[in-house]
Amino acid sequence: MVTTLSVNINAIAMLRNRRDLPWPSLEHLGRIALQAGASGLTVHPRPDQRHIRLSDLPVIRALIDDEFPEAEFNIEGYPSEEFLTLCERTEPEQVTLVPDDPSQATSDHGFDFRRDGEMLKPIVARLKGKGMRVSLFADGEGDVEAVRLAKATGADRIELYTGPYGGCYDNPEKAAAIVEKLGQTADAAKAEGLGVNAGHDLTVANLPPLVKRIPHLAEVSIGHGLTADALEFGMAETVRRFRRACGQTV
Numbered sequence: 001m002v003t004t005l006s007v008n009i010n011a012i013a014m015l016r017n018r019r020d021l022p023w024p025s026l027e028h029l030g031r032i033a034l035q036a037g038a039s040g041l042t043v044h045p046r047p048d049q050r051h052i053r054l055s056d057l058p059v060i061r062a063l064i065d066d067e068f069p070e071a072e073f074n075i076e077g078y079p080s081e082e083f084l085t086l087c088e089r090t091e092p093e094q095v096t097l098v099p100d101d102p103s104q105a106t107s108d109h110g111f112d113f114r115r116d117g118e119m120l121k122p123i124v125a126r127l128k129g130k131g132m133r134v135s136l137f138a139d140g141e142g143d144v145e146a147v148r149l150a151k152a153t154g155a156d157r158i159e160l161y162t163g164p165y166g167g168c169y170d171n172p173e174k175a176a177a178i179v180e181k182l183g184q185t186a187d188a189a190k191a192e193g194l195g196v197n198a199g200h201d202l203t204v205a206n207l208p209p210l211v212k213r214i215p216h217l218a219e220v221s222i223g224h225g226l227t228a229d230a231l232e233f234g235m236a237e238t239v240r241r242f243r244r245a246c247g248q249t250v
């Protein structure tokens with residue numbers, strides 16, 4: 001399976017929001033990323049709109065619809081009524097649900113499916129009923145029962161939270177142990193018929209071992225590390241670097 005790359009544009013929005021000016025432009029950089037072969041764009045609007053603003057969503061929707069109809073729009077967020085209404089209005093191809101509290105600085109854990117499974121079922125059904133693929137943010141600790149409960153929600157995929165893996169950039173032994181746990185979680189998901197995505201703190205350096213251990217990894221969404229890379233190499237070249245790191249022929 002080819003692992004596709006969705007470019008998360010949150011960090012670009014954060015840079016833009018430093019000033020009351022329209023640059024760097026999400027539309028322009030999103031276009032460059034898609035032209036360079038990214039499979040889609042990801043946004044994670046937070047309730048305080050500290051990076052992605054609600055007004056950004058129709059712009060990205062139109063960019064994909066008008067210029068890249070094969071691309072995927074992935075919207076991430078906590079499934080509040082406000083967020084679900086936003087998804088219904090924007091109709092992303094994929095919604096990634098996360099358990100984040102509004103006060104969280106960033107996503108730092110997956111769902112507790114033992115606690116949240118029943119709560120998620122009608123939400124997953126509602127989004128899928130409107131034609132959106134649903135992915136659920138999940139810890140990658142090899143918890144097979146949690147994966148079974150994720151499947152029972154009706155979701156199409158899980159997204160493995162790779163923050164602990166990304167944090168081990170200076171500790172290869174620990175990183176290898178975490179990749180193995182992520183791999184075991186992904187194997188359990190595959191056995192249940194769930195697709196597998198991954199994201200958080202992925203980089204050109206740490207992607208290849210992950211993709212090697214999880215050959216059925218469907219998609220990675222990457223923002224922080226990718227934006228840092230783009231400052232050095234430019235968005236188009238960065239997308240090509242990340243695509244190669246995903247195992248794609250560029």
Ligand SMILES: CC(=O)[C@@H](O)[C@H](O)COP(=O)(O)O
Pocket residue numbers: 008010011043044046076098105106107137199200201223
């Ligand atoms: C869901 C996830 O993994 C996060 O990485 C998220 O998309 C990033 O959110 P922030 O950009 O707000 O840190």
Ligand SMILES: NCC(=O)COP(=O)(O)O
Pocket residue numbers: 008042076159198199200201202221222223224225226
């Ligand atoms: N779903 C994870 C994501 O979109 C990007 O996370 P990060 O690369 O900004 O950590």
